Amino acid sequence: MSDVRNITLLGRDAPLWLAAAALRRALAPAGVTVRAVALPDENGPADLYATLPAIEALHNQIGIDEAALLRGVRGAFTLGQNFVDASGAAQAPFLHSYGAFGTGIDGGDFFPHWVKARQHGLGVGLDDFSLTATAAHNGRLFLPDEDSEIYGRSDYGYHLPAAAYAKSLKAIAAHLGVEIFQTGGAAVERSDDGIAALLLDDGLRVGGALFADLTREGLLREATGGAFEAWAMPGDRMLTALAPRFAALPVYAEIRAGTDGWTGLFPSLTHTHVAHVFSSAATSDDAALQAAATASGLALDAVKIRTLAPGVASAPWAGNVIGLGEAACSFDPIHGLGLHGLQLGIVHLLGVYPAEGVSYAARRAEYNRIMRSHFARVADFQAAHYALQNYAGPFWGAARALPVSDELAHMIDFFRARGELAPMEDESLPPDSWRALFTGHGIVPASWRPAVDRVSPDEATVHFRKMLGFVREQVLRQPTHDAYLARIVQRPHG
Numbered sequence: 001m002s003d004v005r006n007i008t009l010l011g012r013d014a015p016l017w018l019a020a021a022a023l024r025r026a027l028a029p030a031g032v033t034v035r036a037v038a039l040p041d042e043n044g045p046a047d048l049y050a051t052l053p054a055i056e057a058l059h060n061q062i063g064i065d066e067a068a069l070l071r072g073v074r075g076a077f078t079l080g081q082n083f084v085d086a087s088g089a090a091q092a093p094f095l096h097s098y099g100a101f102g103t104g105i106d107g108g109d110f111f112p113h114w115v116k117a118r119q120h121g122l123g124v125g126l127d128d129f130s131l132t133a134t135a136a137h138n139g140r141l142f143l144p145d146e147d148s149e150i151y152g153r154s155d156y157g158y159h160l161p162a163a164a165y166a167k168s169l170k171a172i173a174a175h176l177g178v179e180i181f182q183t184g185g186a187a188v189e190r191s192d193d194g195i196a197a198l199l200l201d202d203g204l205r206v207g208g209a210l211f212a213d214l215t216r217e218g219l220l221r222e223a224t225g226g227a228f229e230a231w232a233m234p235g236d237r238m239l240t241a242l243a244p245r246f247a248a249l250p251v252y253a254e255i256r257a258g259t260d261g262w263t264g265l266f267p268s269l270t271h272t273h274v275a276h277v278f279s280s281a282a283t284s285d286d287a288a289l290q291a292a293a294t295a296s297g298l299a300l301d302a303v304k305i306r307t308l309a310p311g312v313a314s315a316p317w318a319g320n321v322i323g324l325g326e327a328a329c330s331f332d333p334i335h336g337l338g339l340h341g342l343q344l345g346i347v348h349l350l351g352v353y354p355a356e357g358v359s360y361a362a363r364r365a366e367y368n369r370i371m372r373s374h375f376a377r378v379a380d381f382q383a384a385h386y387a388l389q390n391y392a393g394p395f396w397g398a399a400r401a402l403p404v405s406d407e408l409a410h411m412i413d414f415f416r417a418r419g420e421l422a423p424m425e426d427e428s429l430p431p432d433s434w435r436a437l438f439t440g441h442g443i444v445p446a447s448w449r450p451a452v453d454r455v456s457p458d459e460a461t462v463h464f465r466k467m468l469g470f471v472r473e474q475v476l477r478q479p480t481h482d483a484y485l486a487r488i489v490q491r492p493h494g
Contacts, residue, residue, distance in 0.1 A: 004209050004354045006033040010186060010198060011214025013043045014162055015325040015342050017169035019214055020178045021062045022346050027353065028177065035179040037186060037198055037206055038170075039215065046240040046302045047162035048266050048273035050078060050253055050336030053098050053155030054428075058343050062172060067488045073164035074269040076485060078157045079136040079251050081335065083440065086256040086263075086295055089392035094440025095252065096335075099132030099142070100152030100432050105463050106455050110152075111435060112448040113460050115419040119448075120457065124468065126439055130432075132156070134471050136252045140478040148474055151467075153430070157336070159253070159266050159273070181206055186219070194224040194319025210320050210354075213327040214342075221327065224319035230311040231379060233332045234386060234399040235261060235277035239288050239305045243272040243298035251481040255334065256295050259393025261288070262334065263295035269485055272298060277308070277333060282394055308333070312379070316371045317364045322349060329375040332382050344374050344428060373426035380408040381429055381437065388412070388441035412443070419445030 007027075009020050016036055024034040059066065069075065080097035102110030114126060127133035131154040135142035144154045174180055183200040190196060197207040213220035218228060246267060254265045261278035276292035283291070285305050293300050309330060316328040325342040352367045354360035386399035387408070404412075407424060414422040415438050421431050455463075479487075 004356060004360070005031050006035065006208050007210040007212060008035040008037060008198065008206055008208035009212040009214060009324075010037045010039070010220060011212075011325070011327075012039040013041055014049060014160075014166040014169055015214045015339070017166055017173045018058070018062075018339070019212065019324050019342065019346055021169055021173040021176055022058060023212075023350070024173065024176045024178045025062050026350050032353075033179065034177075035181065035206060035208065036173060037181045037183060037200065039186070040184060041163065041166065042216075043162040043166060044240070044302055044304050045161075045163065046242040046273055046304060048268060049158075049160045049162055049165060049339055050081075050266055051157040051160065052336065052340050053157050054343060055157065055339055058346070062176075064172065067491075069160075069165075069168060070158070070269070070485070071488050072168050073161050075158050075160040075165070076249060076268050077141055077251055077481060078159050078253055078266075079132045079142060080436075081253045081255055082136075083255045084257065085391055087259045087392040087396065089390055091257075091390050092442070094436065095127055095133050095136060096433060096436045096440065097127065097130055097133035097136055097252075098155040098157055098433075099130050100154070100430075101126050101133075101435065102129040102467055103151045105460065108449075108451060110467075112419055112452045113455065113463070115445045115448045116452050117457070117460060117464065118444070122464070124464065126435070129464075129467050129471065131471055131474055135475045135478055138475055139248060139251065139480055140475055141251050141481050141484050142475070142478050143484075151470060151474075153432075159268050161268050161271075161273070188220065188223045190223055191320075194321050195220060210322065212322045212324050212349075214325045216326045216330070218313070218323065218327045220321045221313065221318070221323065224321045226318040226321075226323070227314040228311050229314055230309065231332075232402045233308075233310045233382070234395055234402065235279055235332065236308050237278055237280045237283075237285070237288065237305060238308050238333060239274075239276040239278075239285070239292050239303060241274040241276075241292060241300035241304070242302040243274050243296060243300055245269075245271050249481045249485070253336070257389070257391040257396065258291055258295050259391075259395065260291055261395050263292050264334070265296055269489070272296075274298065274300060275333060279395055279398070310379075312372065312375050315368050316345065317367045322367070324349070328371060331378065334385065335382055337378055337382070340428070341375065341378065345371060348374075370426060374428055376405070376407070377424055377427050378429065380405055380411070381434070383408055384412065384434075384437055385441070388438070388443070390442075412438070416443050416445060418447045418449065420449070
């Protein structure tokens, strides 16, 4: 068995430094050396990471201070994504907010009570029972406290300008003791296990027992015979651009569906970061630029266009090479899941990291099983958005025609029948995210759990009124996004 007390990472930008810092922080007590071989950066000024709330736990594990991070990278908070129809189909907008809907009634889940009440004429939408959704609609950040945590989960993510985020993470990785190597390119020295060393362009040889590939193109995959399975998604090109910031900073991203693709507006402290995804088979790069400018209504700068290739590695861990981030799975950019996929890989790698002198074949097999399962669930979430939307235009027509997995088809049918989410293994997105997606696309469950009928309509109404009053009261106490960010920027030691 090889010495597993060292692992060498190959990658670039924030994914490399986030993985290196997390692995070093977790494995240093076991005497594991973490080496990071950094390829030239690719992120430009327009690139931004929209993160899910789960990233906060990884940041905490590494020791990242939230205020210092946002101050340093000029980032912002986000309470979710607002999906808007700009295609002319008149589909109602909906917010995928990062928080819970309602609080328990009679010891049971809130949602089926709401489903029943809607069937009987309740005119109050799901968002009105959510602390985060109501805050977002009112231009306020939501900062959880003891009272709100008793009511329900209220989470936020971040909008992190990519280049500054990478710079911050690199400094943290170096501080934690990650050995750093810079190179313009890397060749592979093979071994019976897969890879013996990376040969850098300055002649340096960086060996290791285990290697982690964090490159978008999967540079180490070929050395281990790994394959990459493409996923069918409607867009294969993405334009990114930088635009002026909004006068009042929204506390969510807005995803605008045009006839030939979608345009995302992601606010940061100093700018609006614009992303536009389209199909090269139907739209030229010049036409995409015009569409992005029209959809955003903003002057665009620092424009960059790249190819998208969503898919998953057939075996994320092959030989002695572990694929992390886009080397293992590349998601469609619409829901901001890139760092979520990386975080899943890091967390599960730490769970199966091999001990000295022990064969890691079984751990490798389990890692591949669980990661493929996790990635499939996240991909189904994205596929659901494309399958259920009713936007107009060729891009969206092609999206509706894409196949869906048997598991997703069952989830949709089950939710439509009685408003429940079919339990799935290795689900990493919260139930309320699925509920926001399904109800946002107009699925009206036909029924509800019979146990709900134990609560009379009058009693349910009392509960609903109390919830709505609590939500309004809590939201009015919250700061605006601009006000809270100003406090962070102005109090570097606060």
